[in-house]
Amino acid sequence: MKNRVFVALIVSVVLALPAFAQQTGSTSQDQPAASQPIQSAPAAQTAPPPSTDQTSSMSSSQSVGATGKQPLQAETREGFWGRVNPFARKKYVQRQTQPIRDRVNELDELTSANTRMIKDTDSRAQQGIQLASAKANEADQHAIDAGNKAQAAQQTATQANTRLSTVEQVVGNIDQYKATTQTEIRFRPGQSVLSQNAKTALDDMATPLKSQRGYIIEVQGFSSGHGQTAIATSQKMADSVVRYLVLNHDIPVYRIYVVGMGNAPVPSANTAEEQPKTKRTSGGRVEISLLKNDLEQLASTSTAPNQPAPAK
Numbered sequence: 130m131k132n133r134v135f136v137a138l139i140v141s142v143v144l145a146l147p148a149f150a151q152q153t154g155s156t157s158q159d160q161p162a163a164s165q166p167i168q169s170a171p172a173a174q175t176a177p178p179p180s181t182d183q184t185s186s187m188s189s190s191q192s193v194g195a196t197g198k199q200p201l202q203a204e205t206r207e208g209f210w211g212r213v214n215p216f217a218r219k220k221y222v223q224r225q226t227q228p229i230r231d232r233v234n235e236l237d238e239l240t241s242a243n244t245r246m247i248k249d250t251d252s253r254a255q256q257g258i259q260l261a262s263a264k265a266n267e268a269d270q271h272a273i274d275a276g277n278k279a280q281a282a283q284q285t286a287t288q289a290n291t292r293l294s295t296v297e298q299v300v301g302n303i304d305q306y307k308a309t310t311q312t313e314i315r316f317r318p319g320q321s322v323l324s325q326n327a328k329t330a331l332d333d334m335a336t337p338l339k340s341q342r343g344y345i346i347e348v349q350g351f352s353s354g355h356g357q358t359a360i361a362t363s364q365k366m367a368d369s370v371v372r373y374l375v376l377n378h379d380i381p382v383y384r385i386y387v388v389g390m391g392n393a394p395v396p397s398a399n400t401a402e403e404q405p406k407t408k409r410t411s412g413g414r415v416e417i418s419l420l421k422n423d424l425e426q427l428a429s430t431s432t433a434p435n436q437p438a439p440a441k
Contacts, residue, residue, distance in 0.1 A: 198232075298423065306345060306420035310334060314370060316413035318353065321365040323373055331370065334419060335378040346380065347418040350389045357391075362413065364389030370415050 312334050314327040323331075338344060350367030352359045367387045374380040 198235075306422050308418050308420050310419045312417045314366075314415040314417065316366050316415070318413060319362075320413070321362070321369050323369055327370075328373065331373055331417070332378075334417065335374055335380060338378070338380065338419075341421075343423065344384065344419060344421045346374065346385045347416075347420060348385060348387045349416045349418075350387075350413075351393070351416070352389075352391055352413045354392055360389050360391035362389075363391050363415075366413055366415050370417060 312330050314323070314330060316322075316327075348367045348370055350363030350365075350370075352363035352366065354362065364387075367389055371382075371385050371387050374385065375382055
C-alpha cells in the first residue's frame with residue numbers, strides 16, 4: 130500500500146513539473162517589464178554617461194529593418210528549462226513563433242510589392258524606349274523626305290537656270306534669221322499663173338510649217354524688161370505665190386515679206402579669183418526663202434516633258 134502511494138506521488142510530481150515550468154517562464158518574462166520602471170528611476174539619477182560601446186549597442190538596437198520596424202529581440206532570461214522547453218505546449222510554441230511569422234509575412238508582402246514596382250518600372254521603360262525608337266524612325270523618314278525635296282528643288286532650280294539662259298540667248302538673237310531652204314518658181318514670159326510643178330514645190334516647202342514657229346518667208350519676184358513694167362510683173366508673180374501659201378497652207382500673212390525686184394541685177398557667184406559679177410533675169414521667176422531663228426528651239430524645249438528625278 131505504501132509503495133502505491135509513493136509511486137502515485139512521484140507521478141504527480143512529474144506531471145506537475147511542466148505546468149510549473151510554464152508558469153515560471155511566463156512569470157520570468159513579465160517580471161522584467163514590471164521591474165524596469167523601478168530599477169530605471171534610481172539608475173537615471175546615479176548612472177554615469179554611456180561609454181562608446183554602450184552608444185554603439187544602443188544605436189544598433191534602434192536600427193530599423195526592411196519592414197520599418199525594430200528587429201525582434203531575443204529573450205534575455207531563459208526560464209526554468211532554458212531556451213528549449215522539452216515539455217512546451219502547442220499554444221506556448223505558437224505564442225513564441227507568432228512574431229517571427231508576422232515578420233516573414235510582412236517581408237513577403239514587401240518583396241511582392243517591390244517585384245510589382247520593378248515590373249511596372251521595366252514596363253514603363255520599355256514603352257519609353259519603343260516610343261523613342263518610333264520617334265527616331267519618324268524623324269529619319271522626315272529627314273529623308275526633306276532631303277528628297279531639297280534635291281528636287283535643286284534640280285528644278287538648275288532647270289530654271291538653264292531655261293533662263295536659253296531664253297536670254299533666244300531673246301538676244303530674236304531678230305537673227307538664218308536661211309534654211311530656198312525654192313525657185315519659174316514663170317513663162319508675160320504670165321503670173323502657177324504651174325503644177327510650181328504648186329508641188331510650194332507644197333513641199335509649206336507643209337512642214339504648220340507646226341513650227343520662229344520663221345518668216347521671203348518672196349522676191351524677178352521679171353525681164355525695164356522700168357516699172359518689169360517691177361509690176363514681178364510683183365504680180367510674187368503675189369500669186371503669196372496667195373497660194375495663204376489660201377492653201379494657212380500661212381499667216383505677217384510671216385511673209387514680198388518684194389517685186391523687176392529686172393534688178395542678181396549677184397552671181399564665180400570662182401574665188403574672179404570678182405563677183407551680176408546677171409539680169411532673162412525670164413519671170415520667184416525666189417522663196419525660208420528663214421528661221423532660235424524661237425522654234427525654245428518652243429521645243431518648253432514642251433518637252435520633264436524627266437522625273439530618280440527615287441532613292
